[in-house]
Amino acid sequence: MKGLMFNVNDKEAAKRIPPGQLLTQRFPVLHYGPVPKFDEKSWLFRVWGEVEAPLKMSWAEFSSLPRSKVKMDLHCVTTWSKLDTEWEGVSLNTLLELGLVKPKPEARFVIQHAEYGFTVNLPLAVVRQDNFLLATHYDGKPLSPEHGYPLRGVCGAIPGRLELKDVYLWKGAKWLRGLELSAADRPGFWERVGYHNEADIWLEQRRE
Ligand SMILES: Nc1nc2c(c(=O)[nH]1)N[C@H]1C(S)=C(S)[C@@H](COP(=O)(O)O)O[C@H]1N2
Ligand SMILES: [Mo]
Numbered sequence: 484m485k486g487l488m489f490n491v492n493d494k495e496a497a498k499r500i501p502p503g504q505l506l507t508q509r510f511p512v513l514h515y516g517p518v519p520k521f522d523e524k525s526w527l528f529r530v531w532g533e534v535e536a537p538l539k540m541s542w543a544e545f546s547s548l549p550r551s552k553v554k555m556d557l558h559c560v561t562t563w564s565k566l567d568t569e570w571e572g573v574s575l576n577t578l579l580e581l582g583l584v585k586p587k588p589e590a591r592f593v594i595q596h597a598e599y600g601f602t603v604n605l606p607l608a609v610v611r612q613d614n615f616l617l618a619t620h621y622d623g624k625p626l627s628p629e630h631g632y633p634l635r636g637v638c639g640a641i642p643g644r645l646e647l648k649d650v651y652l653w654k655g656a657k658w659l660r661g662l663e664l665s666a667a668d669r670p671g672f673w674e675r676v677g678y679h680n681e682a683d684i685w686l687e688q689r690r691e
Pocket of ligand 2: 559653
């Protein structure tokens, strides 16, 4: 495959490659179905479920929220990895700190809801980590349509942050439209067709 590097000479970089993964310089596009069109007038970001009050934000409101940056290694279950990718967006912790989202004590899981009914599930504790972002920007620019414009969940590994749970890239929904906080876990689109529920990259939790 073009763009793959087969030798990782740098020992530090080698430690960042989980078992069964190969490095790529490219940024492959993977998803089911067509790329949705962004309609700013009808676009809403919602948070609902096990929260004190549901949240609804327009694109203008969402894009004026404080953003943070994070540099992460991406690991896709189809075996490509891409190091040092730069993301910018809103963290769930920011929504919590601003008091926009107040989880009820029973909230333990977050279901990301995207265009066309796509969903993906993660524990709330994982979505609150520094390696999960509600991303609006990649590499200093707004997301491209095929990578999730205008908003996506993105998850990766932050080098040296061994205490964090690291999950495969499919656990971030492109074209994200909302978060449902839930007391019970609920498998998403890929989990229902056999992808592993937990998706830990170091344990190679690819399929159930
Ligand atoms: N809405 C939506 N998001 C999705 C998917 C999808 O099918 N629909 N696929 C997931 C999968 S399987 C992967 S590997 C990543 C790929 O992200 P990328 O296209 O930016 O590389 O998106 C994830 N997010
Ligand atoms: Mo995937």
